[in-house]
Amino acid sequence: xxxxxxxxxxxxxxxxxxxxxxxxxxxxxxxxxxxxxxxxxxxxxxxxxxxxxxxxxxxxxxxxxxxxxxxxxxxxxxxxxxxxxxxxxxxxxxxxxxxxxxxxxxxxxxxxxxxxxxxxxxxxxxxxxxxxxxxxxxxxxxxxxxxxxxxxxxxxxxxxxxxxxxxxxxxxxxxxxxxxxxxxxxxxxxxxxxxxxxxxxxxxxxxxxxxxxxxxxxxxxxxxxxxxxxxxxxxxxxxxxxxxxxxxxxxxxxxxxxxxxxxxxxxxxxxxxxxxxxxxxxxxxxxxxxxxxxxxxxxxxxxxxxxxxxxxxxxxxxxxxxxxx
Amino acid sequence: xxxxxxxxxxxxxxxxxxxxxxxxxxxxxxxxxxxxxxxxxxxxxxxxxxxxxxxxxxxxxxxxxxxxxxxxxxxxxxxxxxxxxxxxxxxxxxxxxxxxxxxxxxxxxxxxxxxxxxxxxxxxxxxxxxxxxxxxxxxxxxxxxxxxxxxxxxxxxxxxxxxxxxxxxxxxxxxxxxxxxxxxxxxxxxxxxxxxxxxxxxxxxxxxxxxxxxxxxxxxxxxxxxxxxxxxxxxxxxxxxxxxxxxxxxxxxxxxxxxxxxxxxxxxxxxxxxxxxxxxx
Numbered sequence: 120x121x122x123x124x125x126x127x128x129x130x131x132x133x134x135x136x137x138x139x140x141x142x143x144x145x146x147x148x149x150x151x152x153x154x155x156x157x158x159x160x161x162x163x164x165x166x167x168x169x170x171x172x173x174x175x176x177x178x179x180x181x182x183x184x185x186x187x188x189x190x191x192x193x194x195x196x197x198x199x200x201x202x203x204x205x206x207x208x209x210x211x212x213x214x215x216x217x218x219x220x221x222x223x224x225x226x227x228x229x230x231x232x233x234x235x236x237x238x239x240x241x242x243x244x245x246x247x248x249x250x251x252x253x254x255x256x257x258x259x260x261x262x263x264x265x266x267x268x269x270x271x272x273x274x275x276x277x278x279x280x281x282x283x284x285x286x287x288x289x290x291x292x293x294x295x296x297x298x299x300x301x302x303x304x305x306x307x308x309x310x311x312x313x314x315x316x317x318x319x320x321x322x323x324x325x326x327x328x329x330x331x332x333x334x335x336x337x338x339x340x341x342x343x344x345x346x347x348x349x350x351x352x353x354x355x356x357x358x359x360x361x362x363x364x365x366x367x368x369x370x371x372x373x374x375x376x377x378x379x380x381x382x383x384x385x386x387x388x389x390x391x392x393x394x395x396x397x398x399x400x401x402x403x404x405x406x407x408x409x410x411x412x413x414x415x416x417x418x419x420x421x422x423x424x425x426x427x428x429x430x431x432x433x434x435x436x437x438x439x440x441x442x443x444x
Numbered sequence: 445x446x447x448x449x450x451x452x453x454x455x456x457x458x459x460x461x462x463x464x465x466x467x468x469x470x471x472x473x474x475x476x477x478x479x480x481x482x483x484x485x486x487x488x489x490x491x492x493x494x495x496x497x498x499x500x501x502x503x504x505x506x507x508x509x510x511x512x513x514x515x516x517x518x519x520x521x522x523x524x525x526x527x528x529x530x531x532x533x534x535x536x537x538x539x540x541x542x543x544x545x546x547x548x549x550x551x552x553x554x555x556x557x558x559x560x561x562x563x564x565x566x567x568x569x570x571x572x573x574x575x576x577x578x579x580x581x582x583x584x585x586x587x588x589x590x591x592x593x594x595x596x597x598x599x600x601x602x603x604x605x606x607x608x609x610x611x612x613x614x615x616x617x618x619x620x621x622x623x624x625x626x627x628x629x630x631x632x633x634x635x636x637x638x639x640x641x642x643x644x645x646x647x648x649x650x651x652x653x654x655x656x657x658x659x660x661x662x663x664x665x666x667x668x669x670x671x672x673x674x675x676x677x678x679x680x681x682x683x684x685x686x687x688x689x690x691x692x693x694x695x696x697x698x699x700x701x702x703x704x705x706x707x708x709x710x711x712x713x714x715x716x717x718x719x720x721x722x723x724x725x
Contacts, residue, residue, distance in 0.1 A: 284674075293702075296654040300623060300628070300654075321654040324623055342619050431582075432583075433527075
């Protein structure tokens, strides 16, 4: 288990517990009472820490190396029925963006999402979950297919951004994302988008236009990562904590601002502490919203979806005098 | 020993006797350094007649260039941004807005107006780079959204002139959602079969490129404009080597298939008129 810097007290207790168990093993002394006490203490400490995570600490949790990624959710939810589909039919198959059909409780769903690598080699192949234009175009191809066969779409968002490479620019990264925004707005089938980890900028939004946009409790979603925001506005990386606060990028803030439609609570200690529980909660949310959305007509859904995004923004009509002062 | 020796230190001419050169009489091209009179330069649509360098201009100049007799009706002139996040970096966002409003005499980074272009109706939404780097926030999104409503209602073609560094960070996720908002609105315009011409000018990057700038029925650009999603510095850092010459220029983007045309500003109105006619007849 990897521990984040602010999880040090948990790590210490966990070490203590391991040691105690080892000693007990050797000396055959009954320590079950102490073990129980320690375990309770760990839970308490963990609760205490996780109850008051700062925005920056949540960003750290969202990037925890053991946090479940997109494929883990899909595999758990579809119980072996997931068929991954590849390629954008134009340039190639982007490993940073995955998608395909799968069955959840007898209902076919098109799953799409950015996929981060689970080890060093895979992280490179999957470009840390940063998709190229062909990734966004693959996603769009699959969404259009889902629409054609009247299947709902679930996108799982987890990306530090769209890939800022040379080829990505040559192949029109901007156009690929823009096209997805426009096309997703008009999709006739229900679309649910869930930010499961990092939701950075246009790279996240490129698969993020949904009837319901949800965020896991410790995920983040904004126009830029706190580090890059700090670099641009404060001209140093050091202000990332401040930037994380200022951007209001946490699930609770985004939900309060009505920029997302809801928050899915994580198990104590974050999604990685109990992935199975996390998957079940996500599944419950998906099925709940799909049922509600299916009750609407396609025209209604599109109208409400567009209306929702069009209501986002805070402007004032100021008379001349007010501006002058 | 020097031949010449300054007898008294510093400038000795009194301020009263100082000879002033009148301001704004001359324009020096920042590319080829040739000097033109400001009048000549303006007559040539702020394009250097020597080297074809397109000086960055704002909505005032574009409206003047495009609309017949500079006559147009502006929409939502007084729309200004709120500060929903109470954002402060090295400066409070509200102060930054106020300073920019005073400095630029603009209310935000985009103005929308409709009028006639050689007799053809056109709605023009034009970005102003001077206003916080032409960054896209709530006002930019809302003005485009309302302009599109007008276009749908009156069946008026739309042109958006992009000139922007991307999303406005001080509005965080609100600015991100303007990408969704404008793209969603453009999907309605498309359904209504009303032409949308996107003019990309120097520079068009980030969230603006990844939303309305790339979604034109026609994407046209001014020569040599910087057009891209990620900024050149970021791309350079990613690939760890120097960028090829001409990377992310309008010519590069045309070559890769994302622009229909590059049009010099001096020919913009004429070409636009032809296009509007072709769409109409």
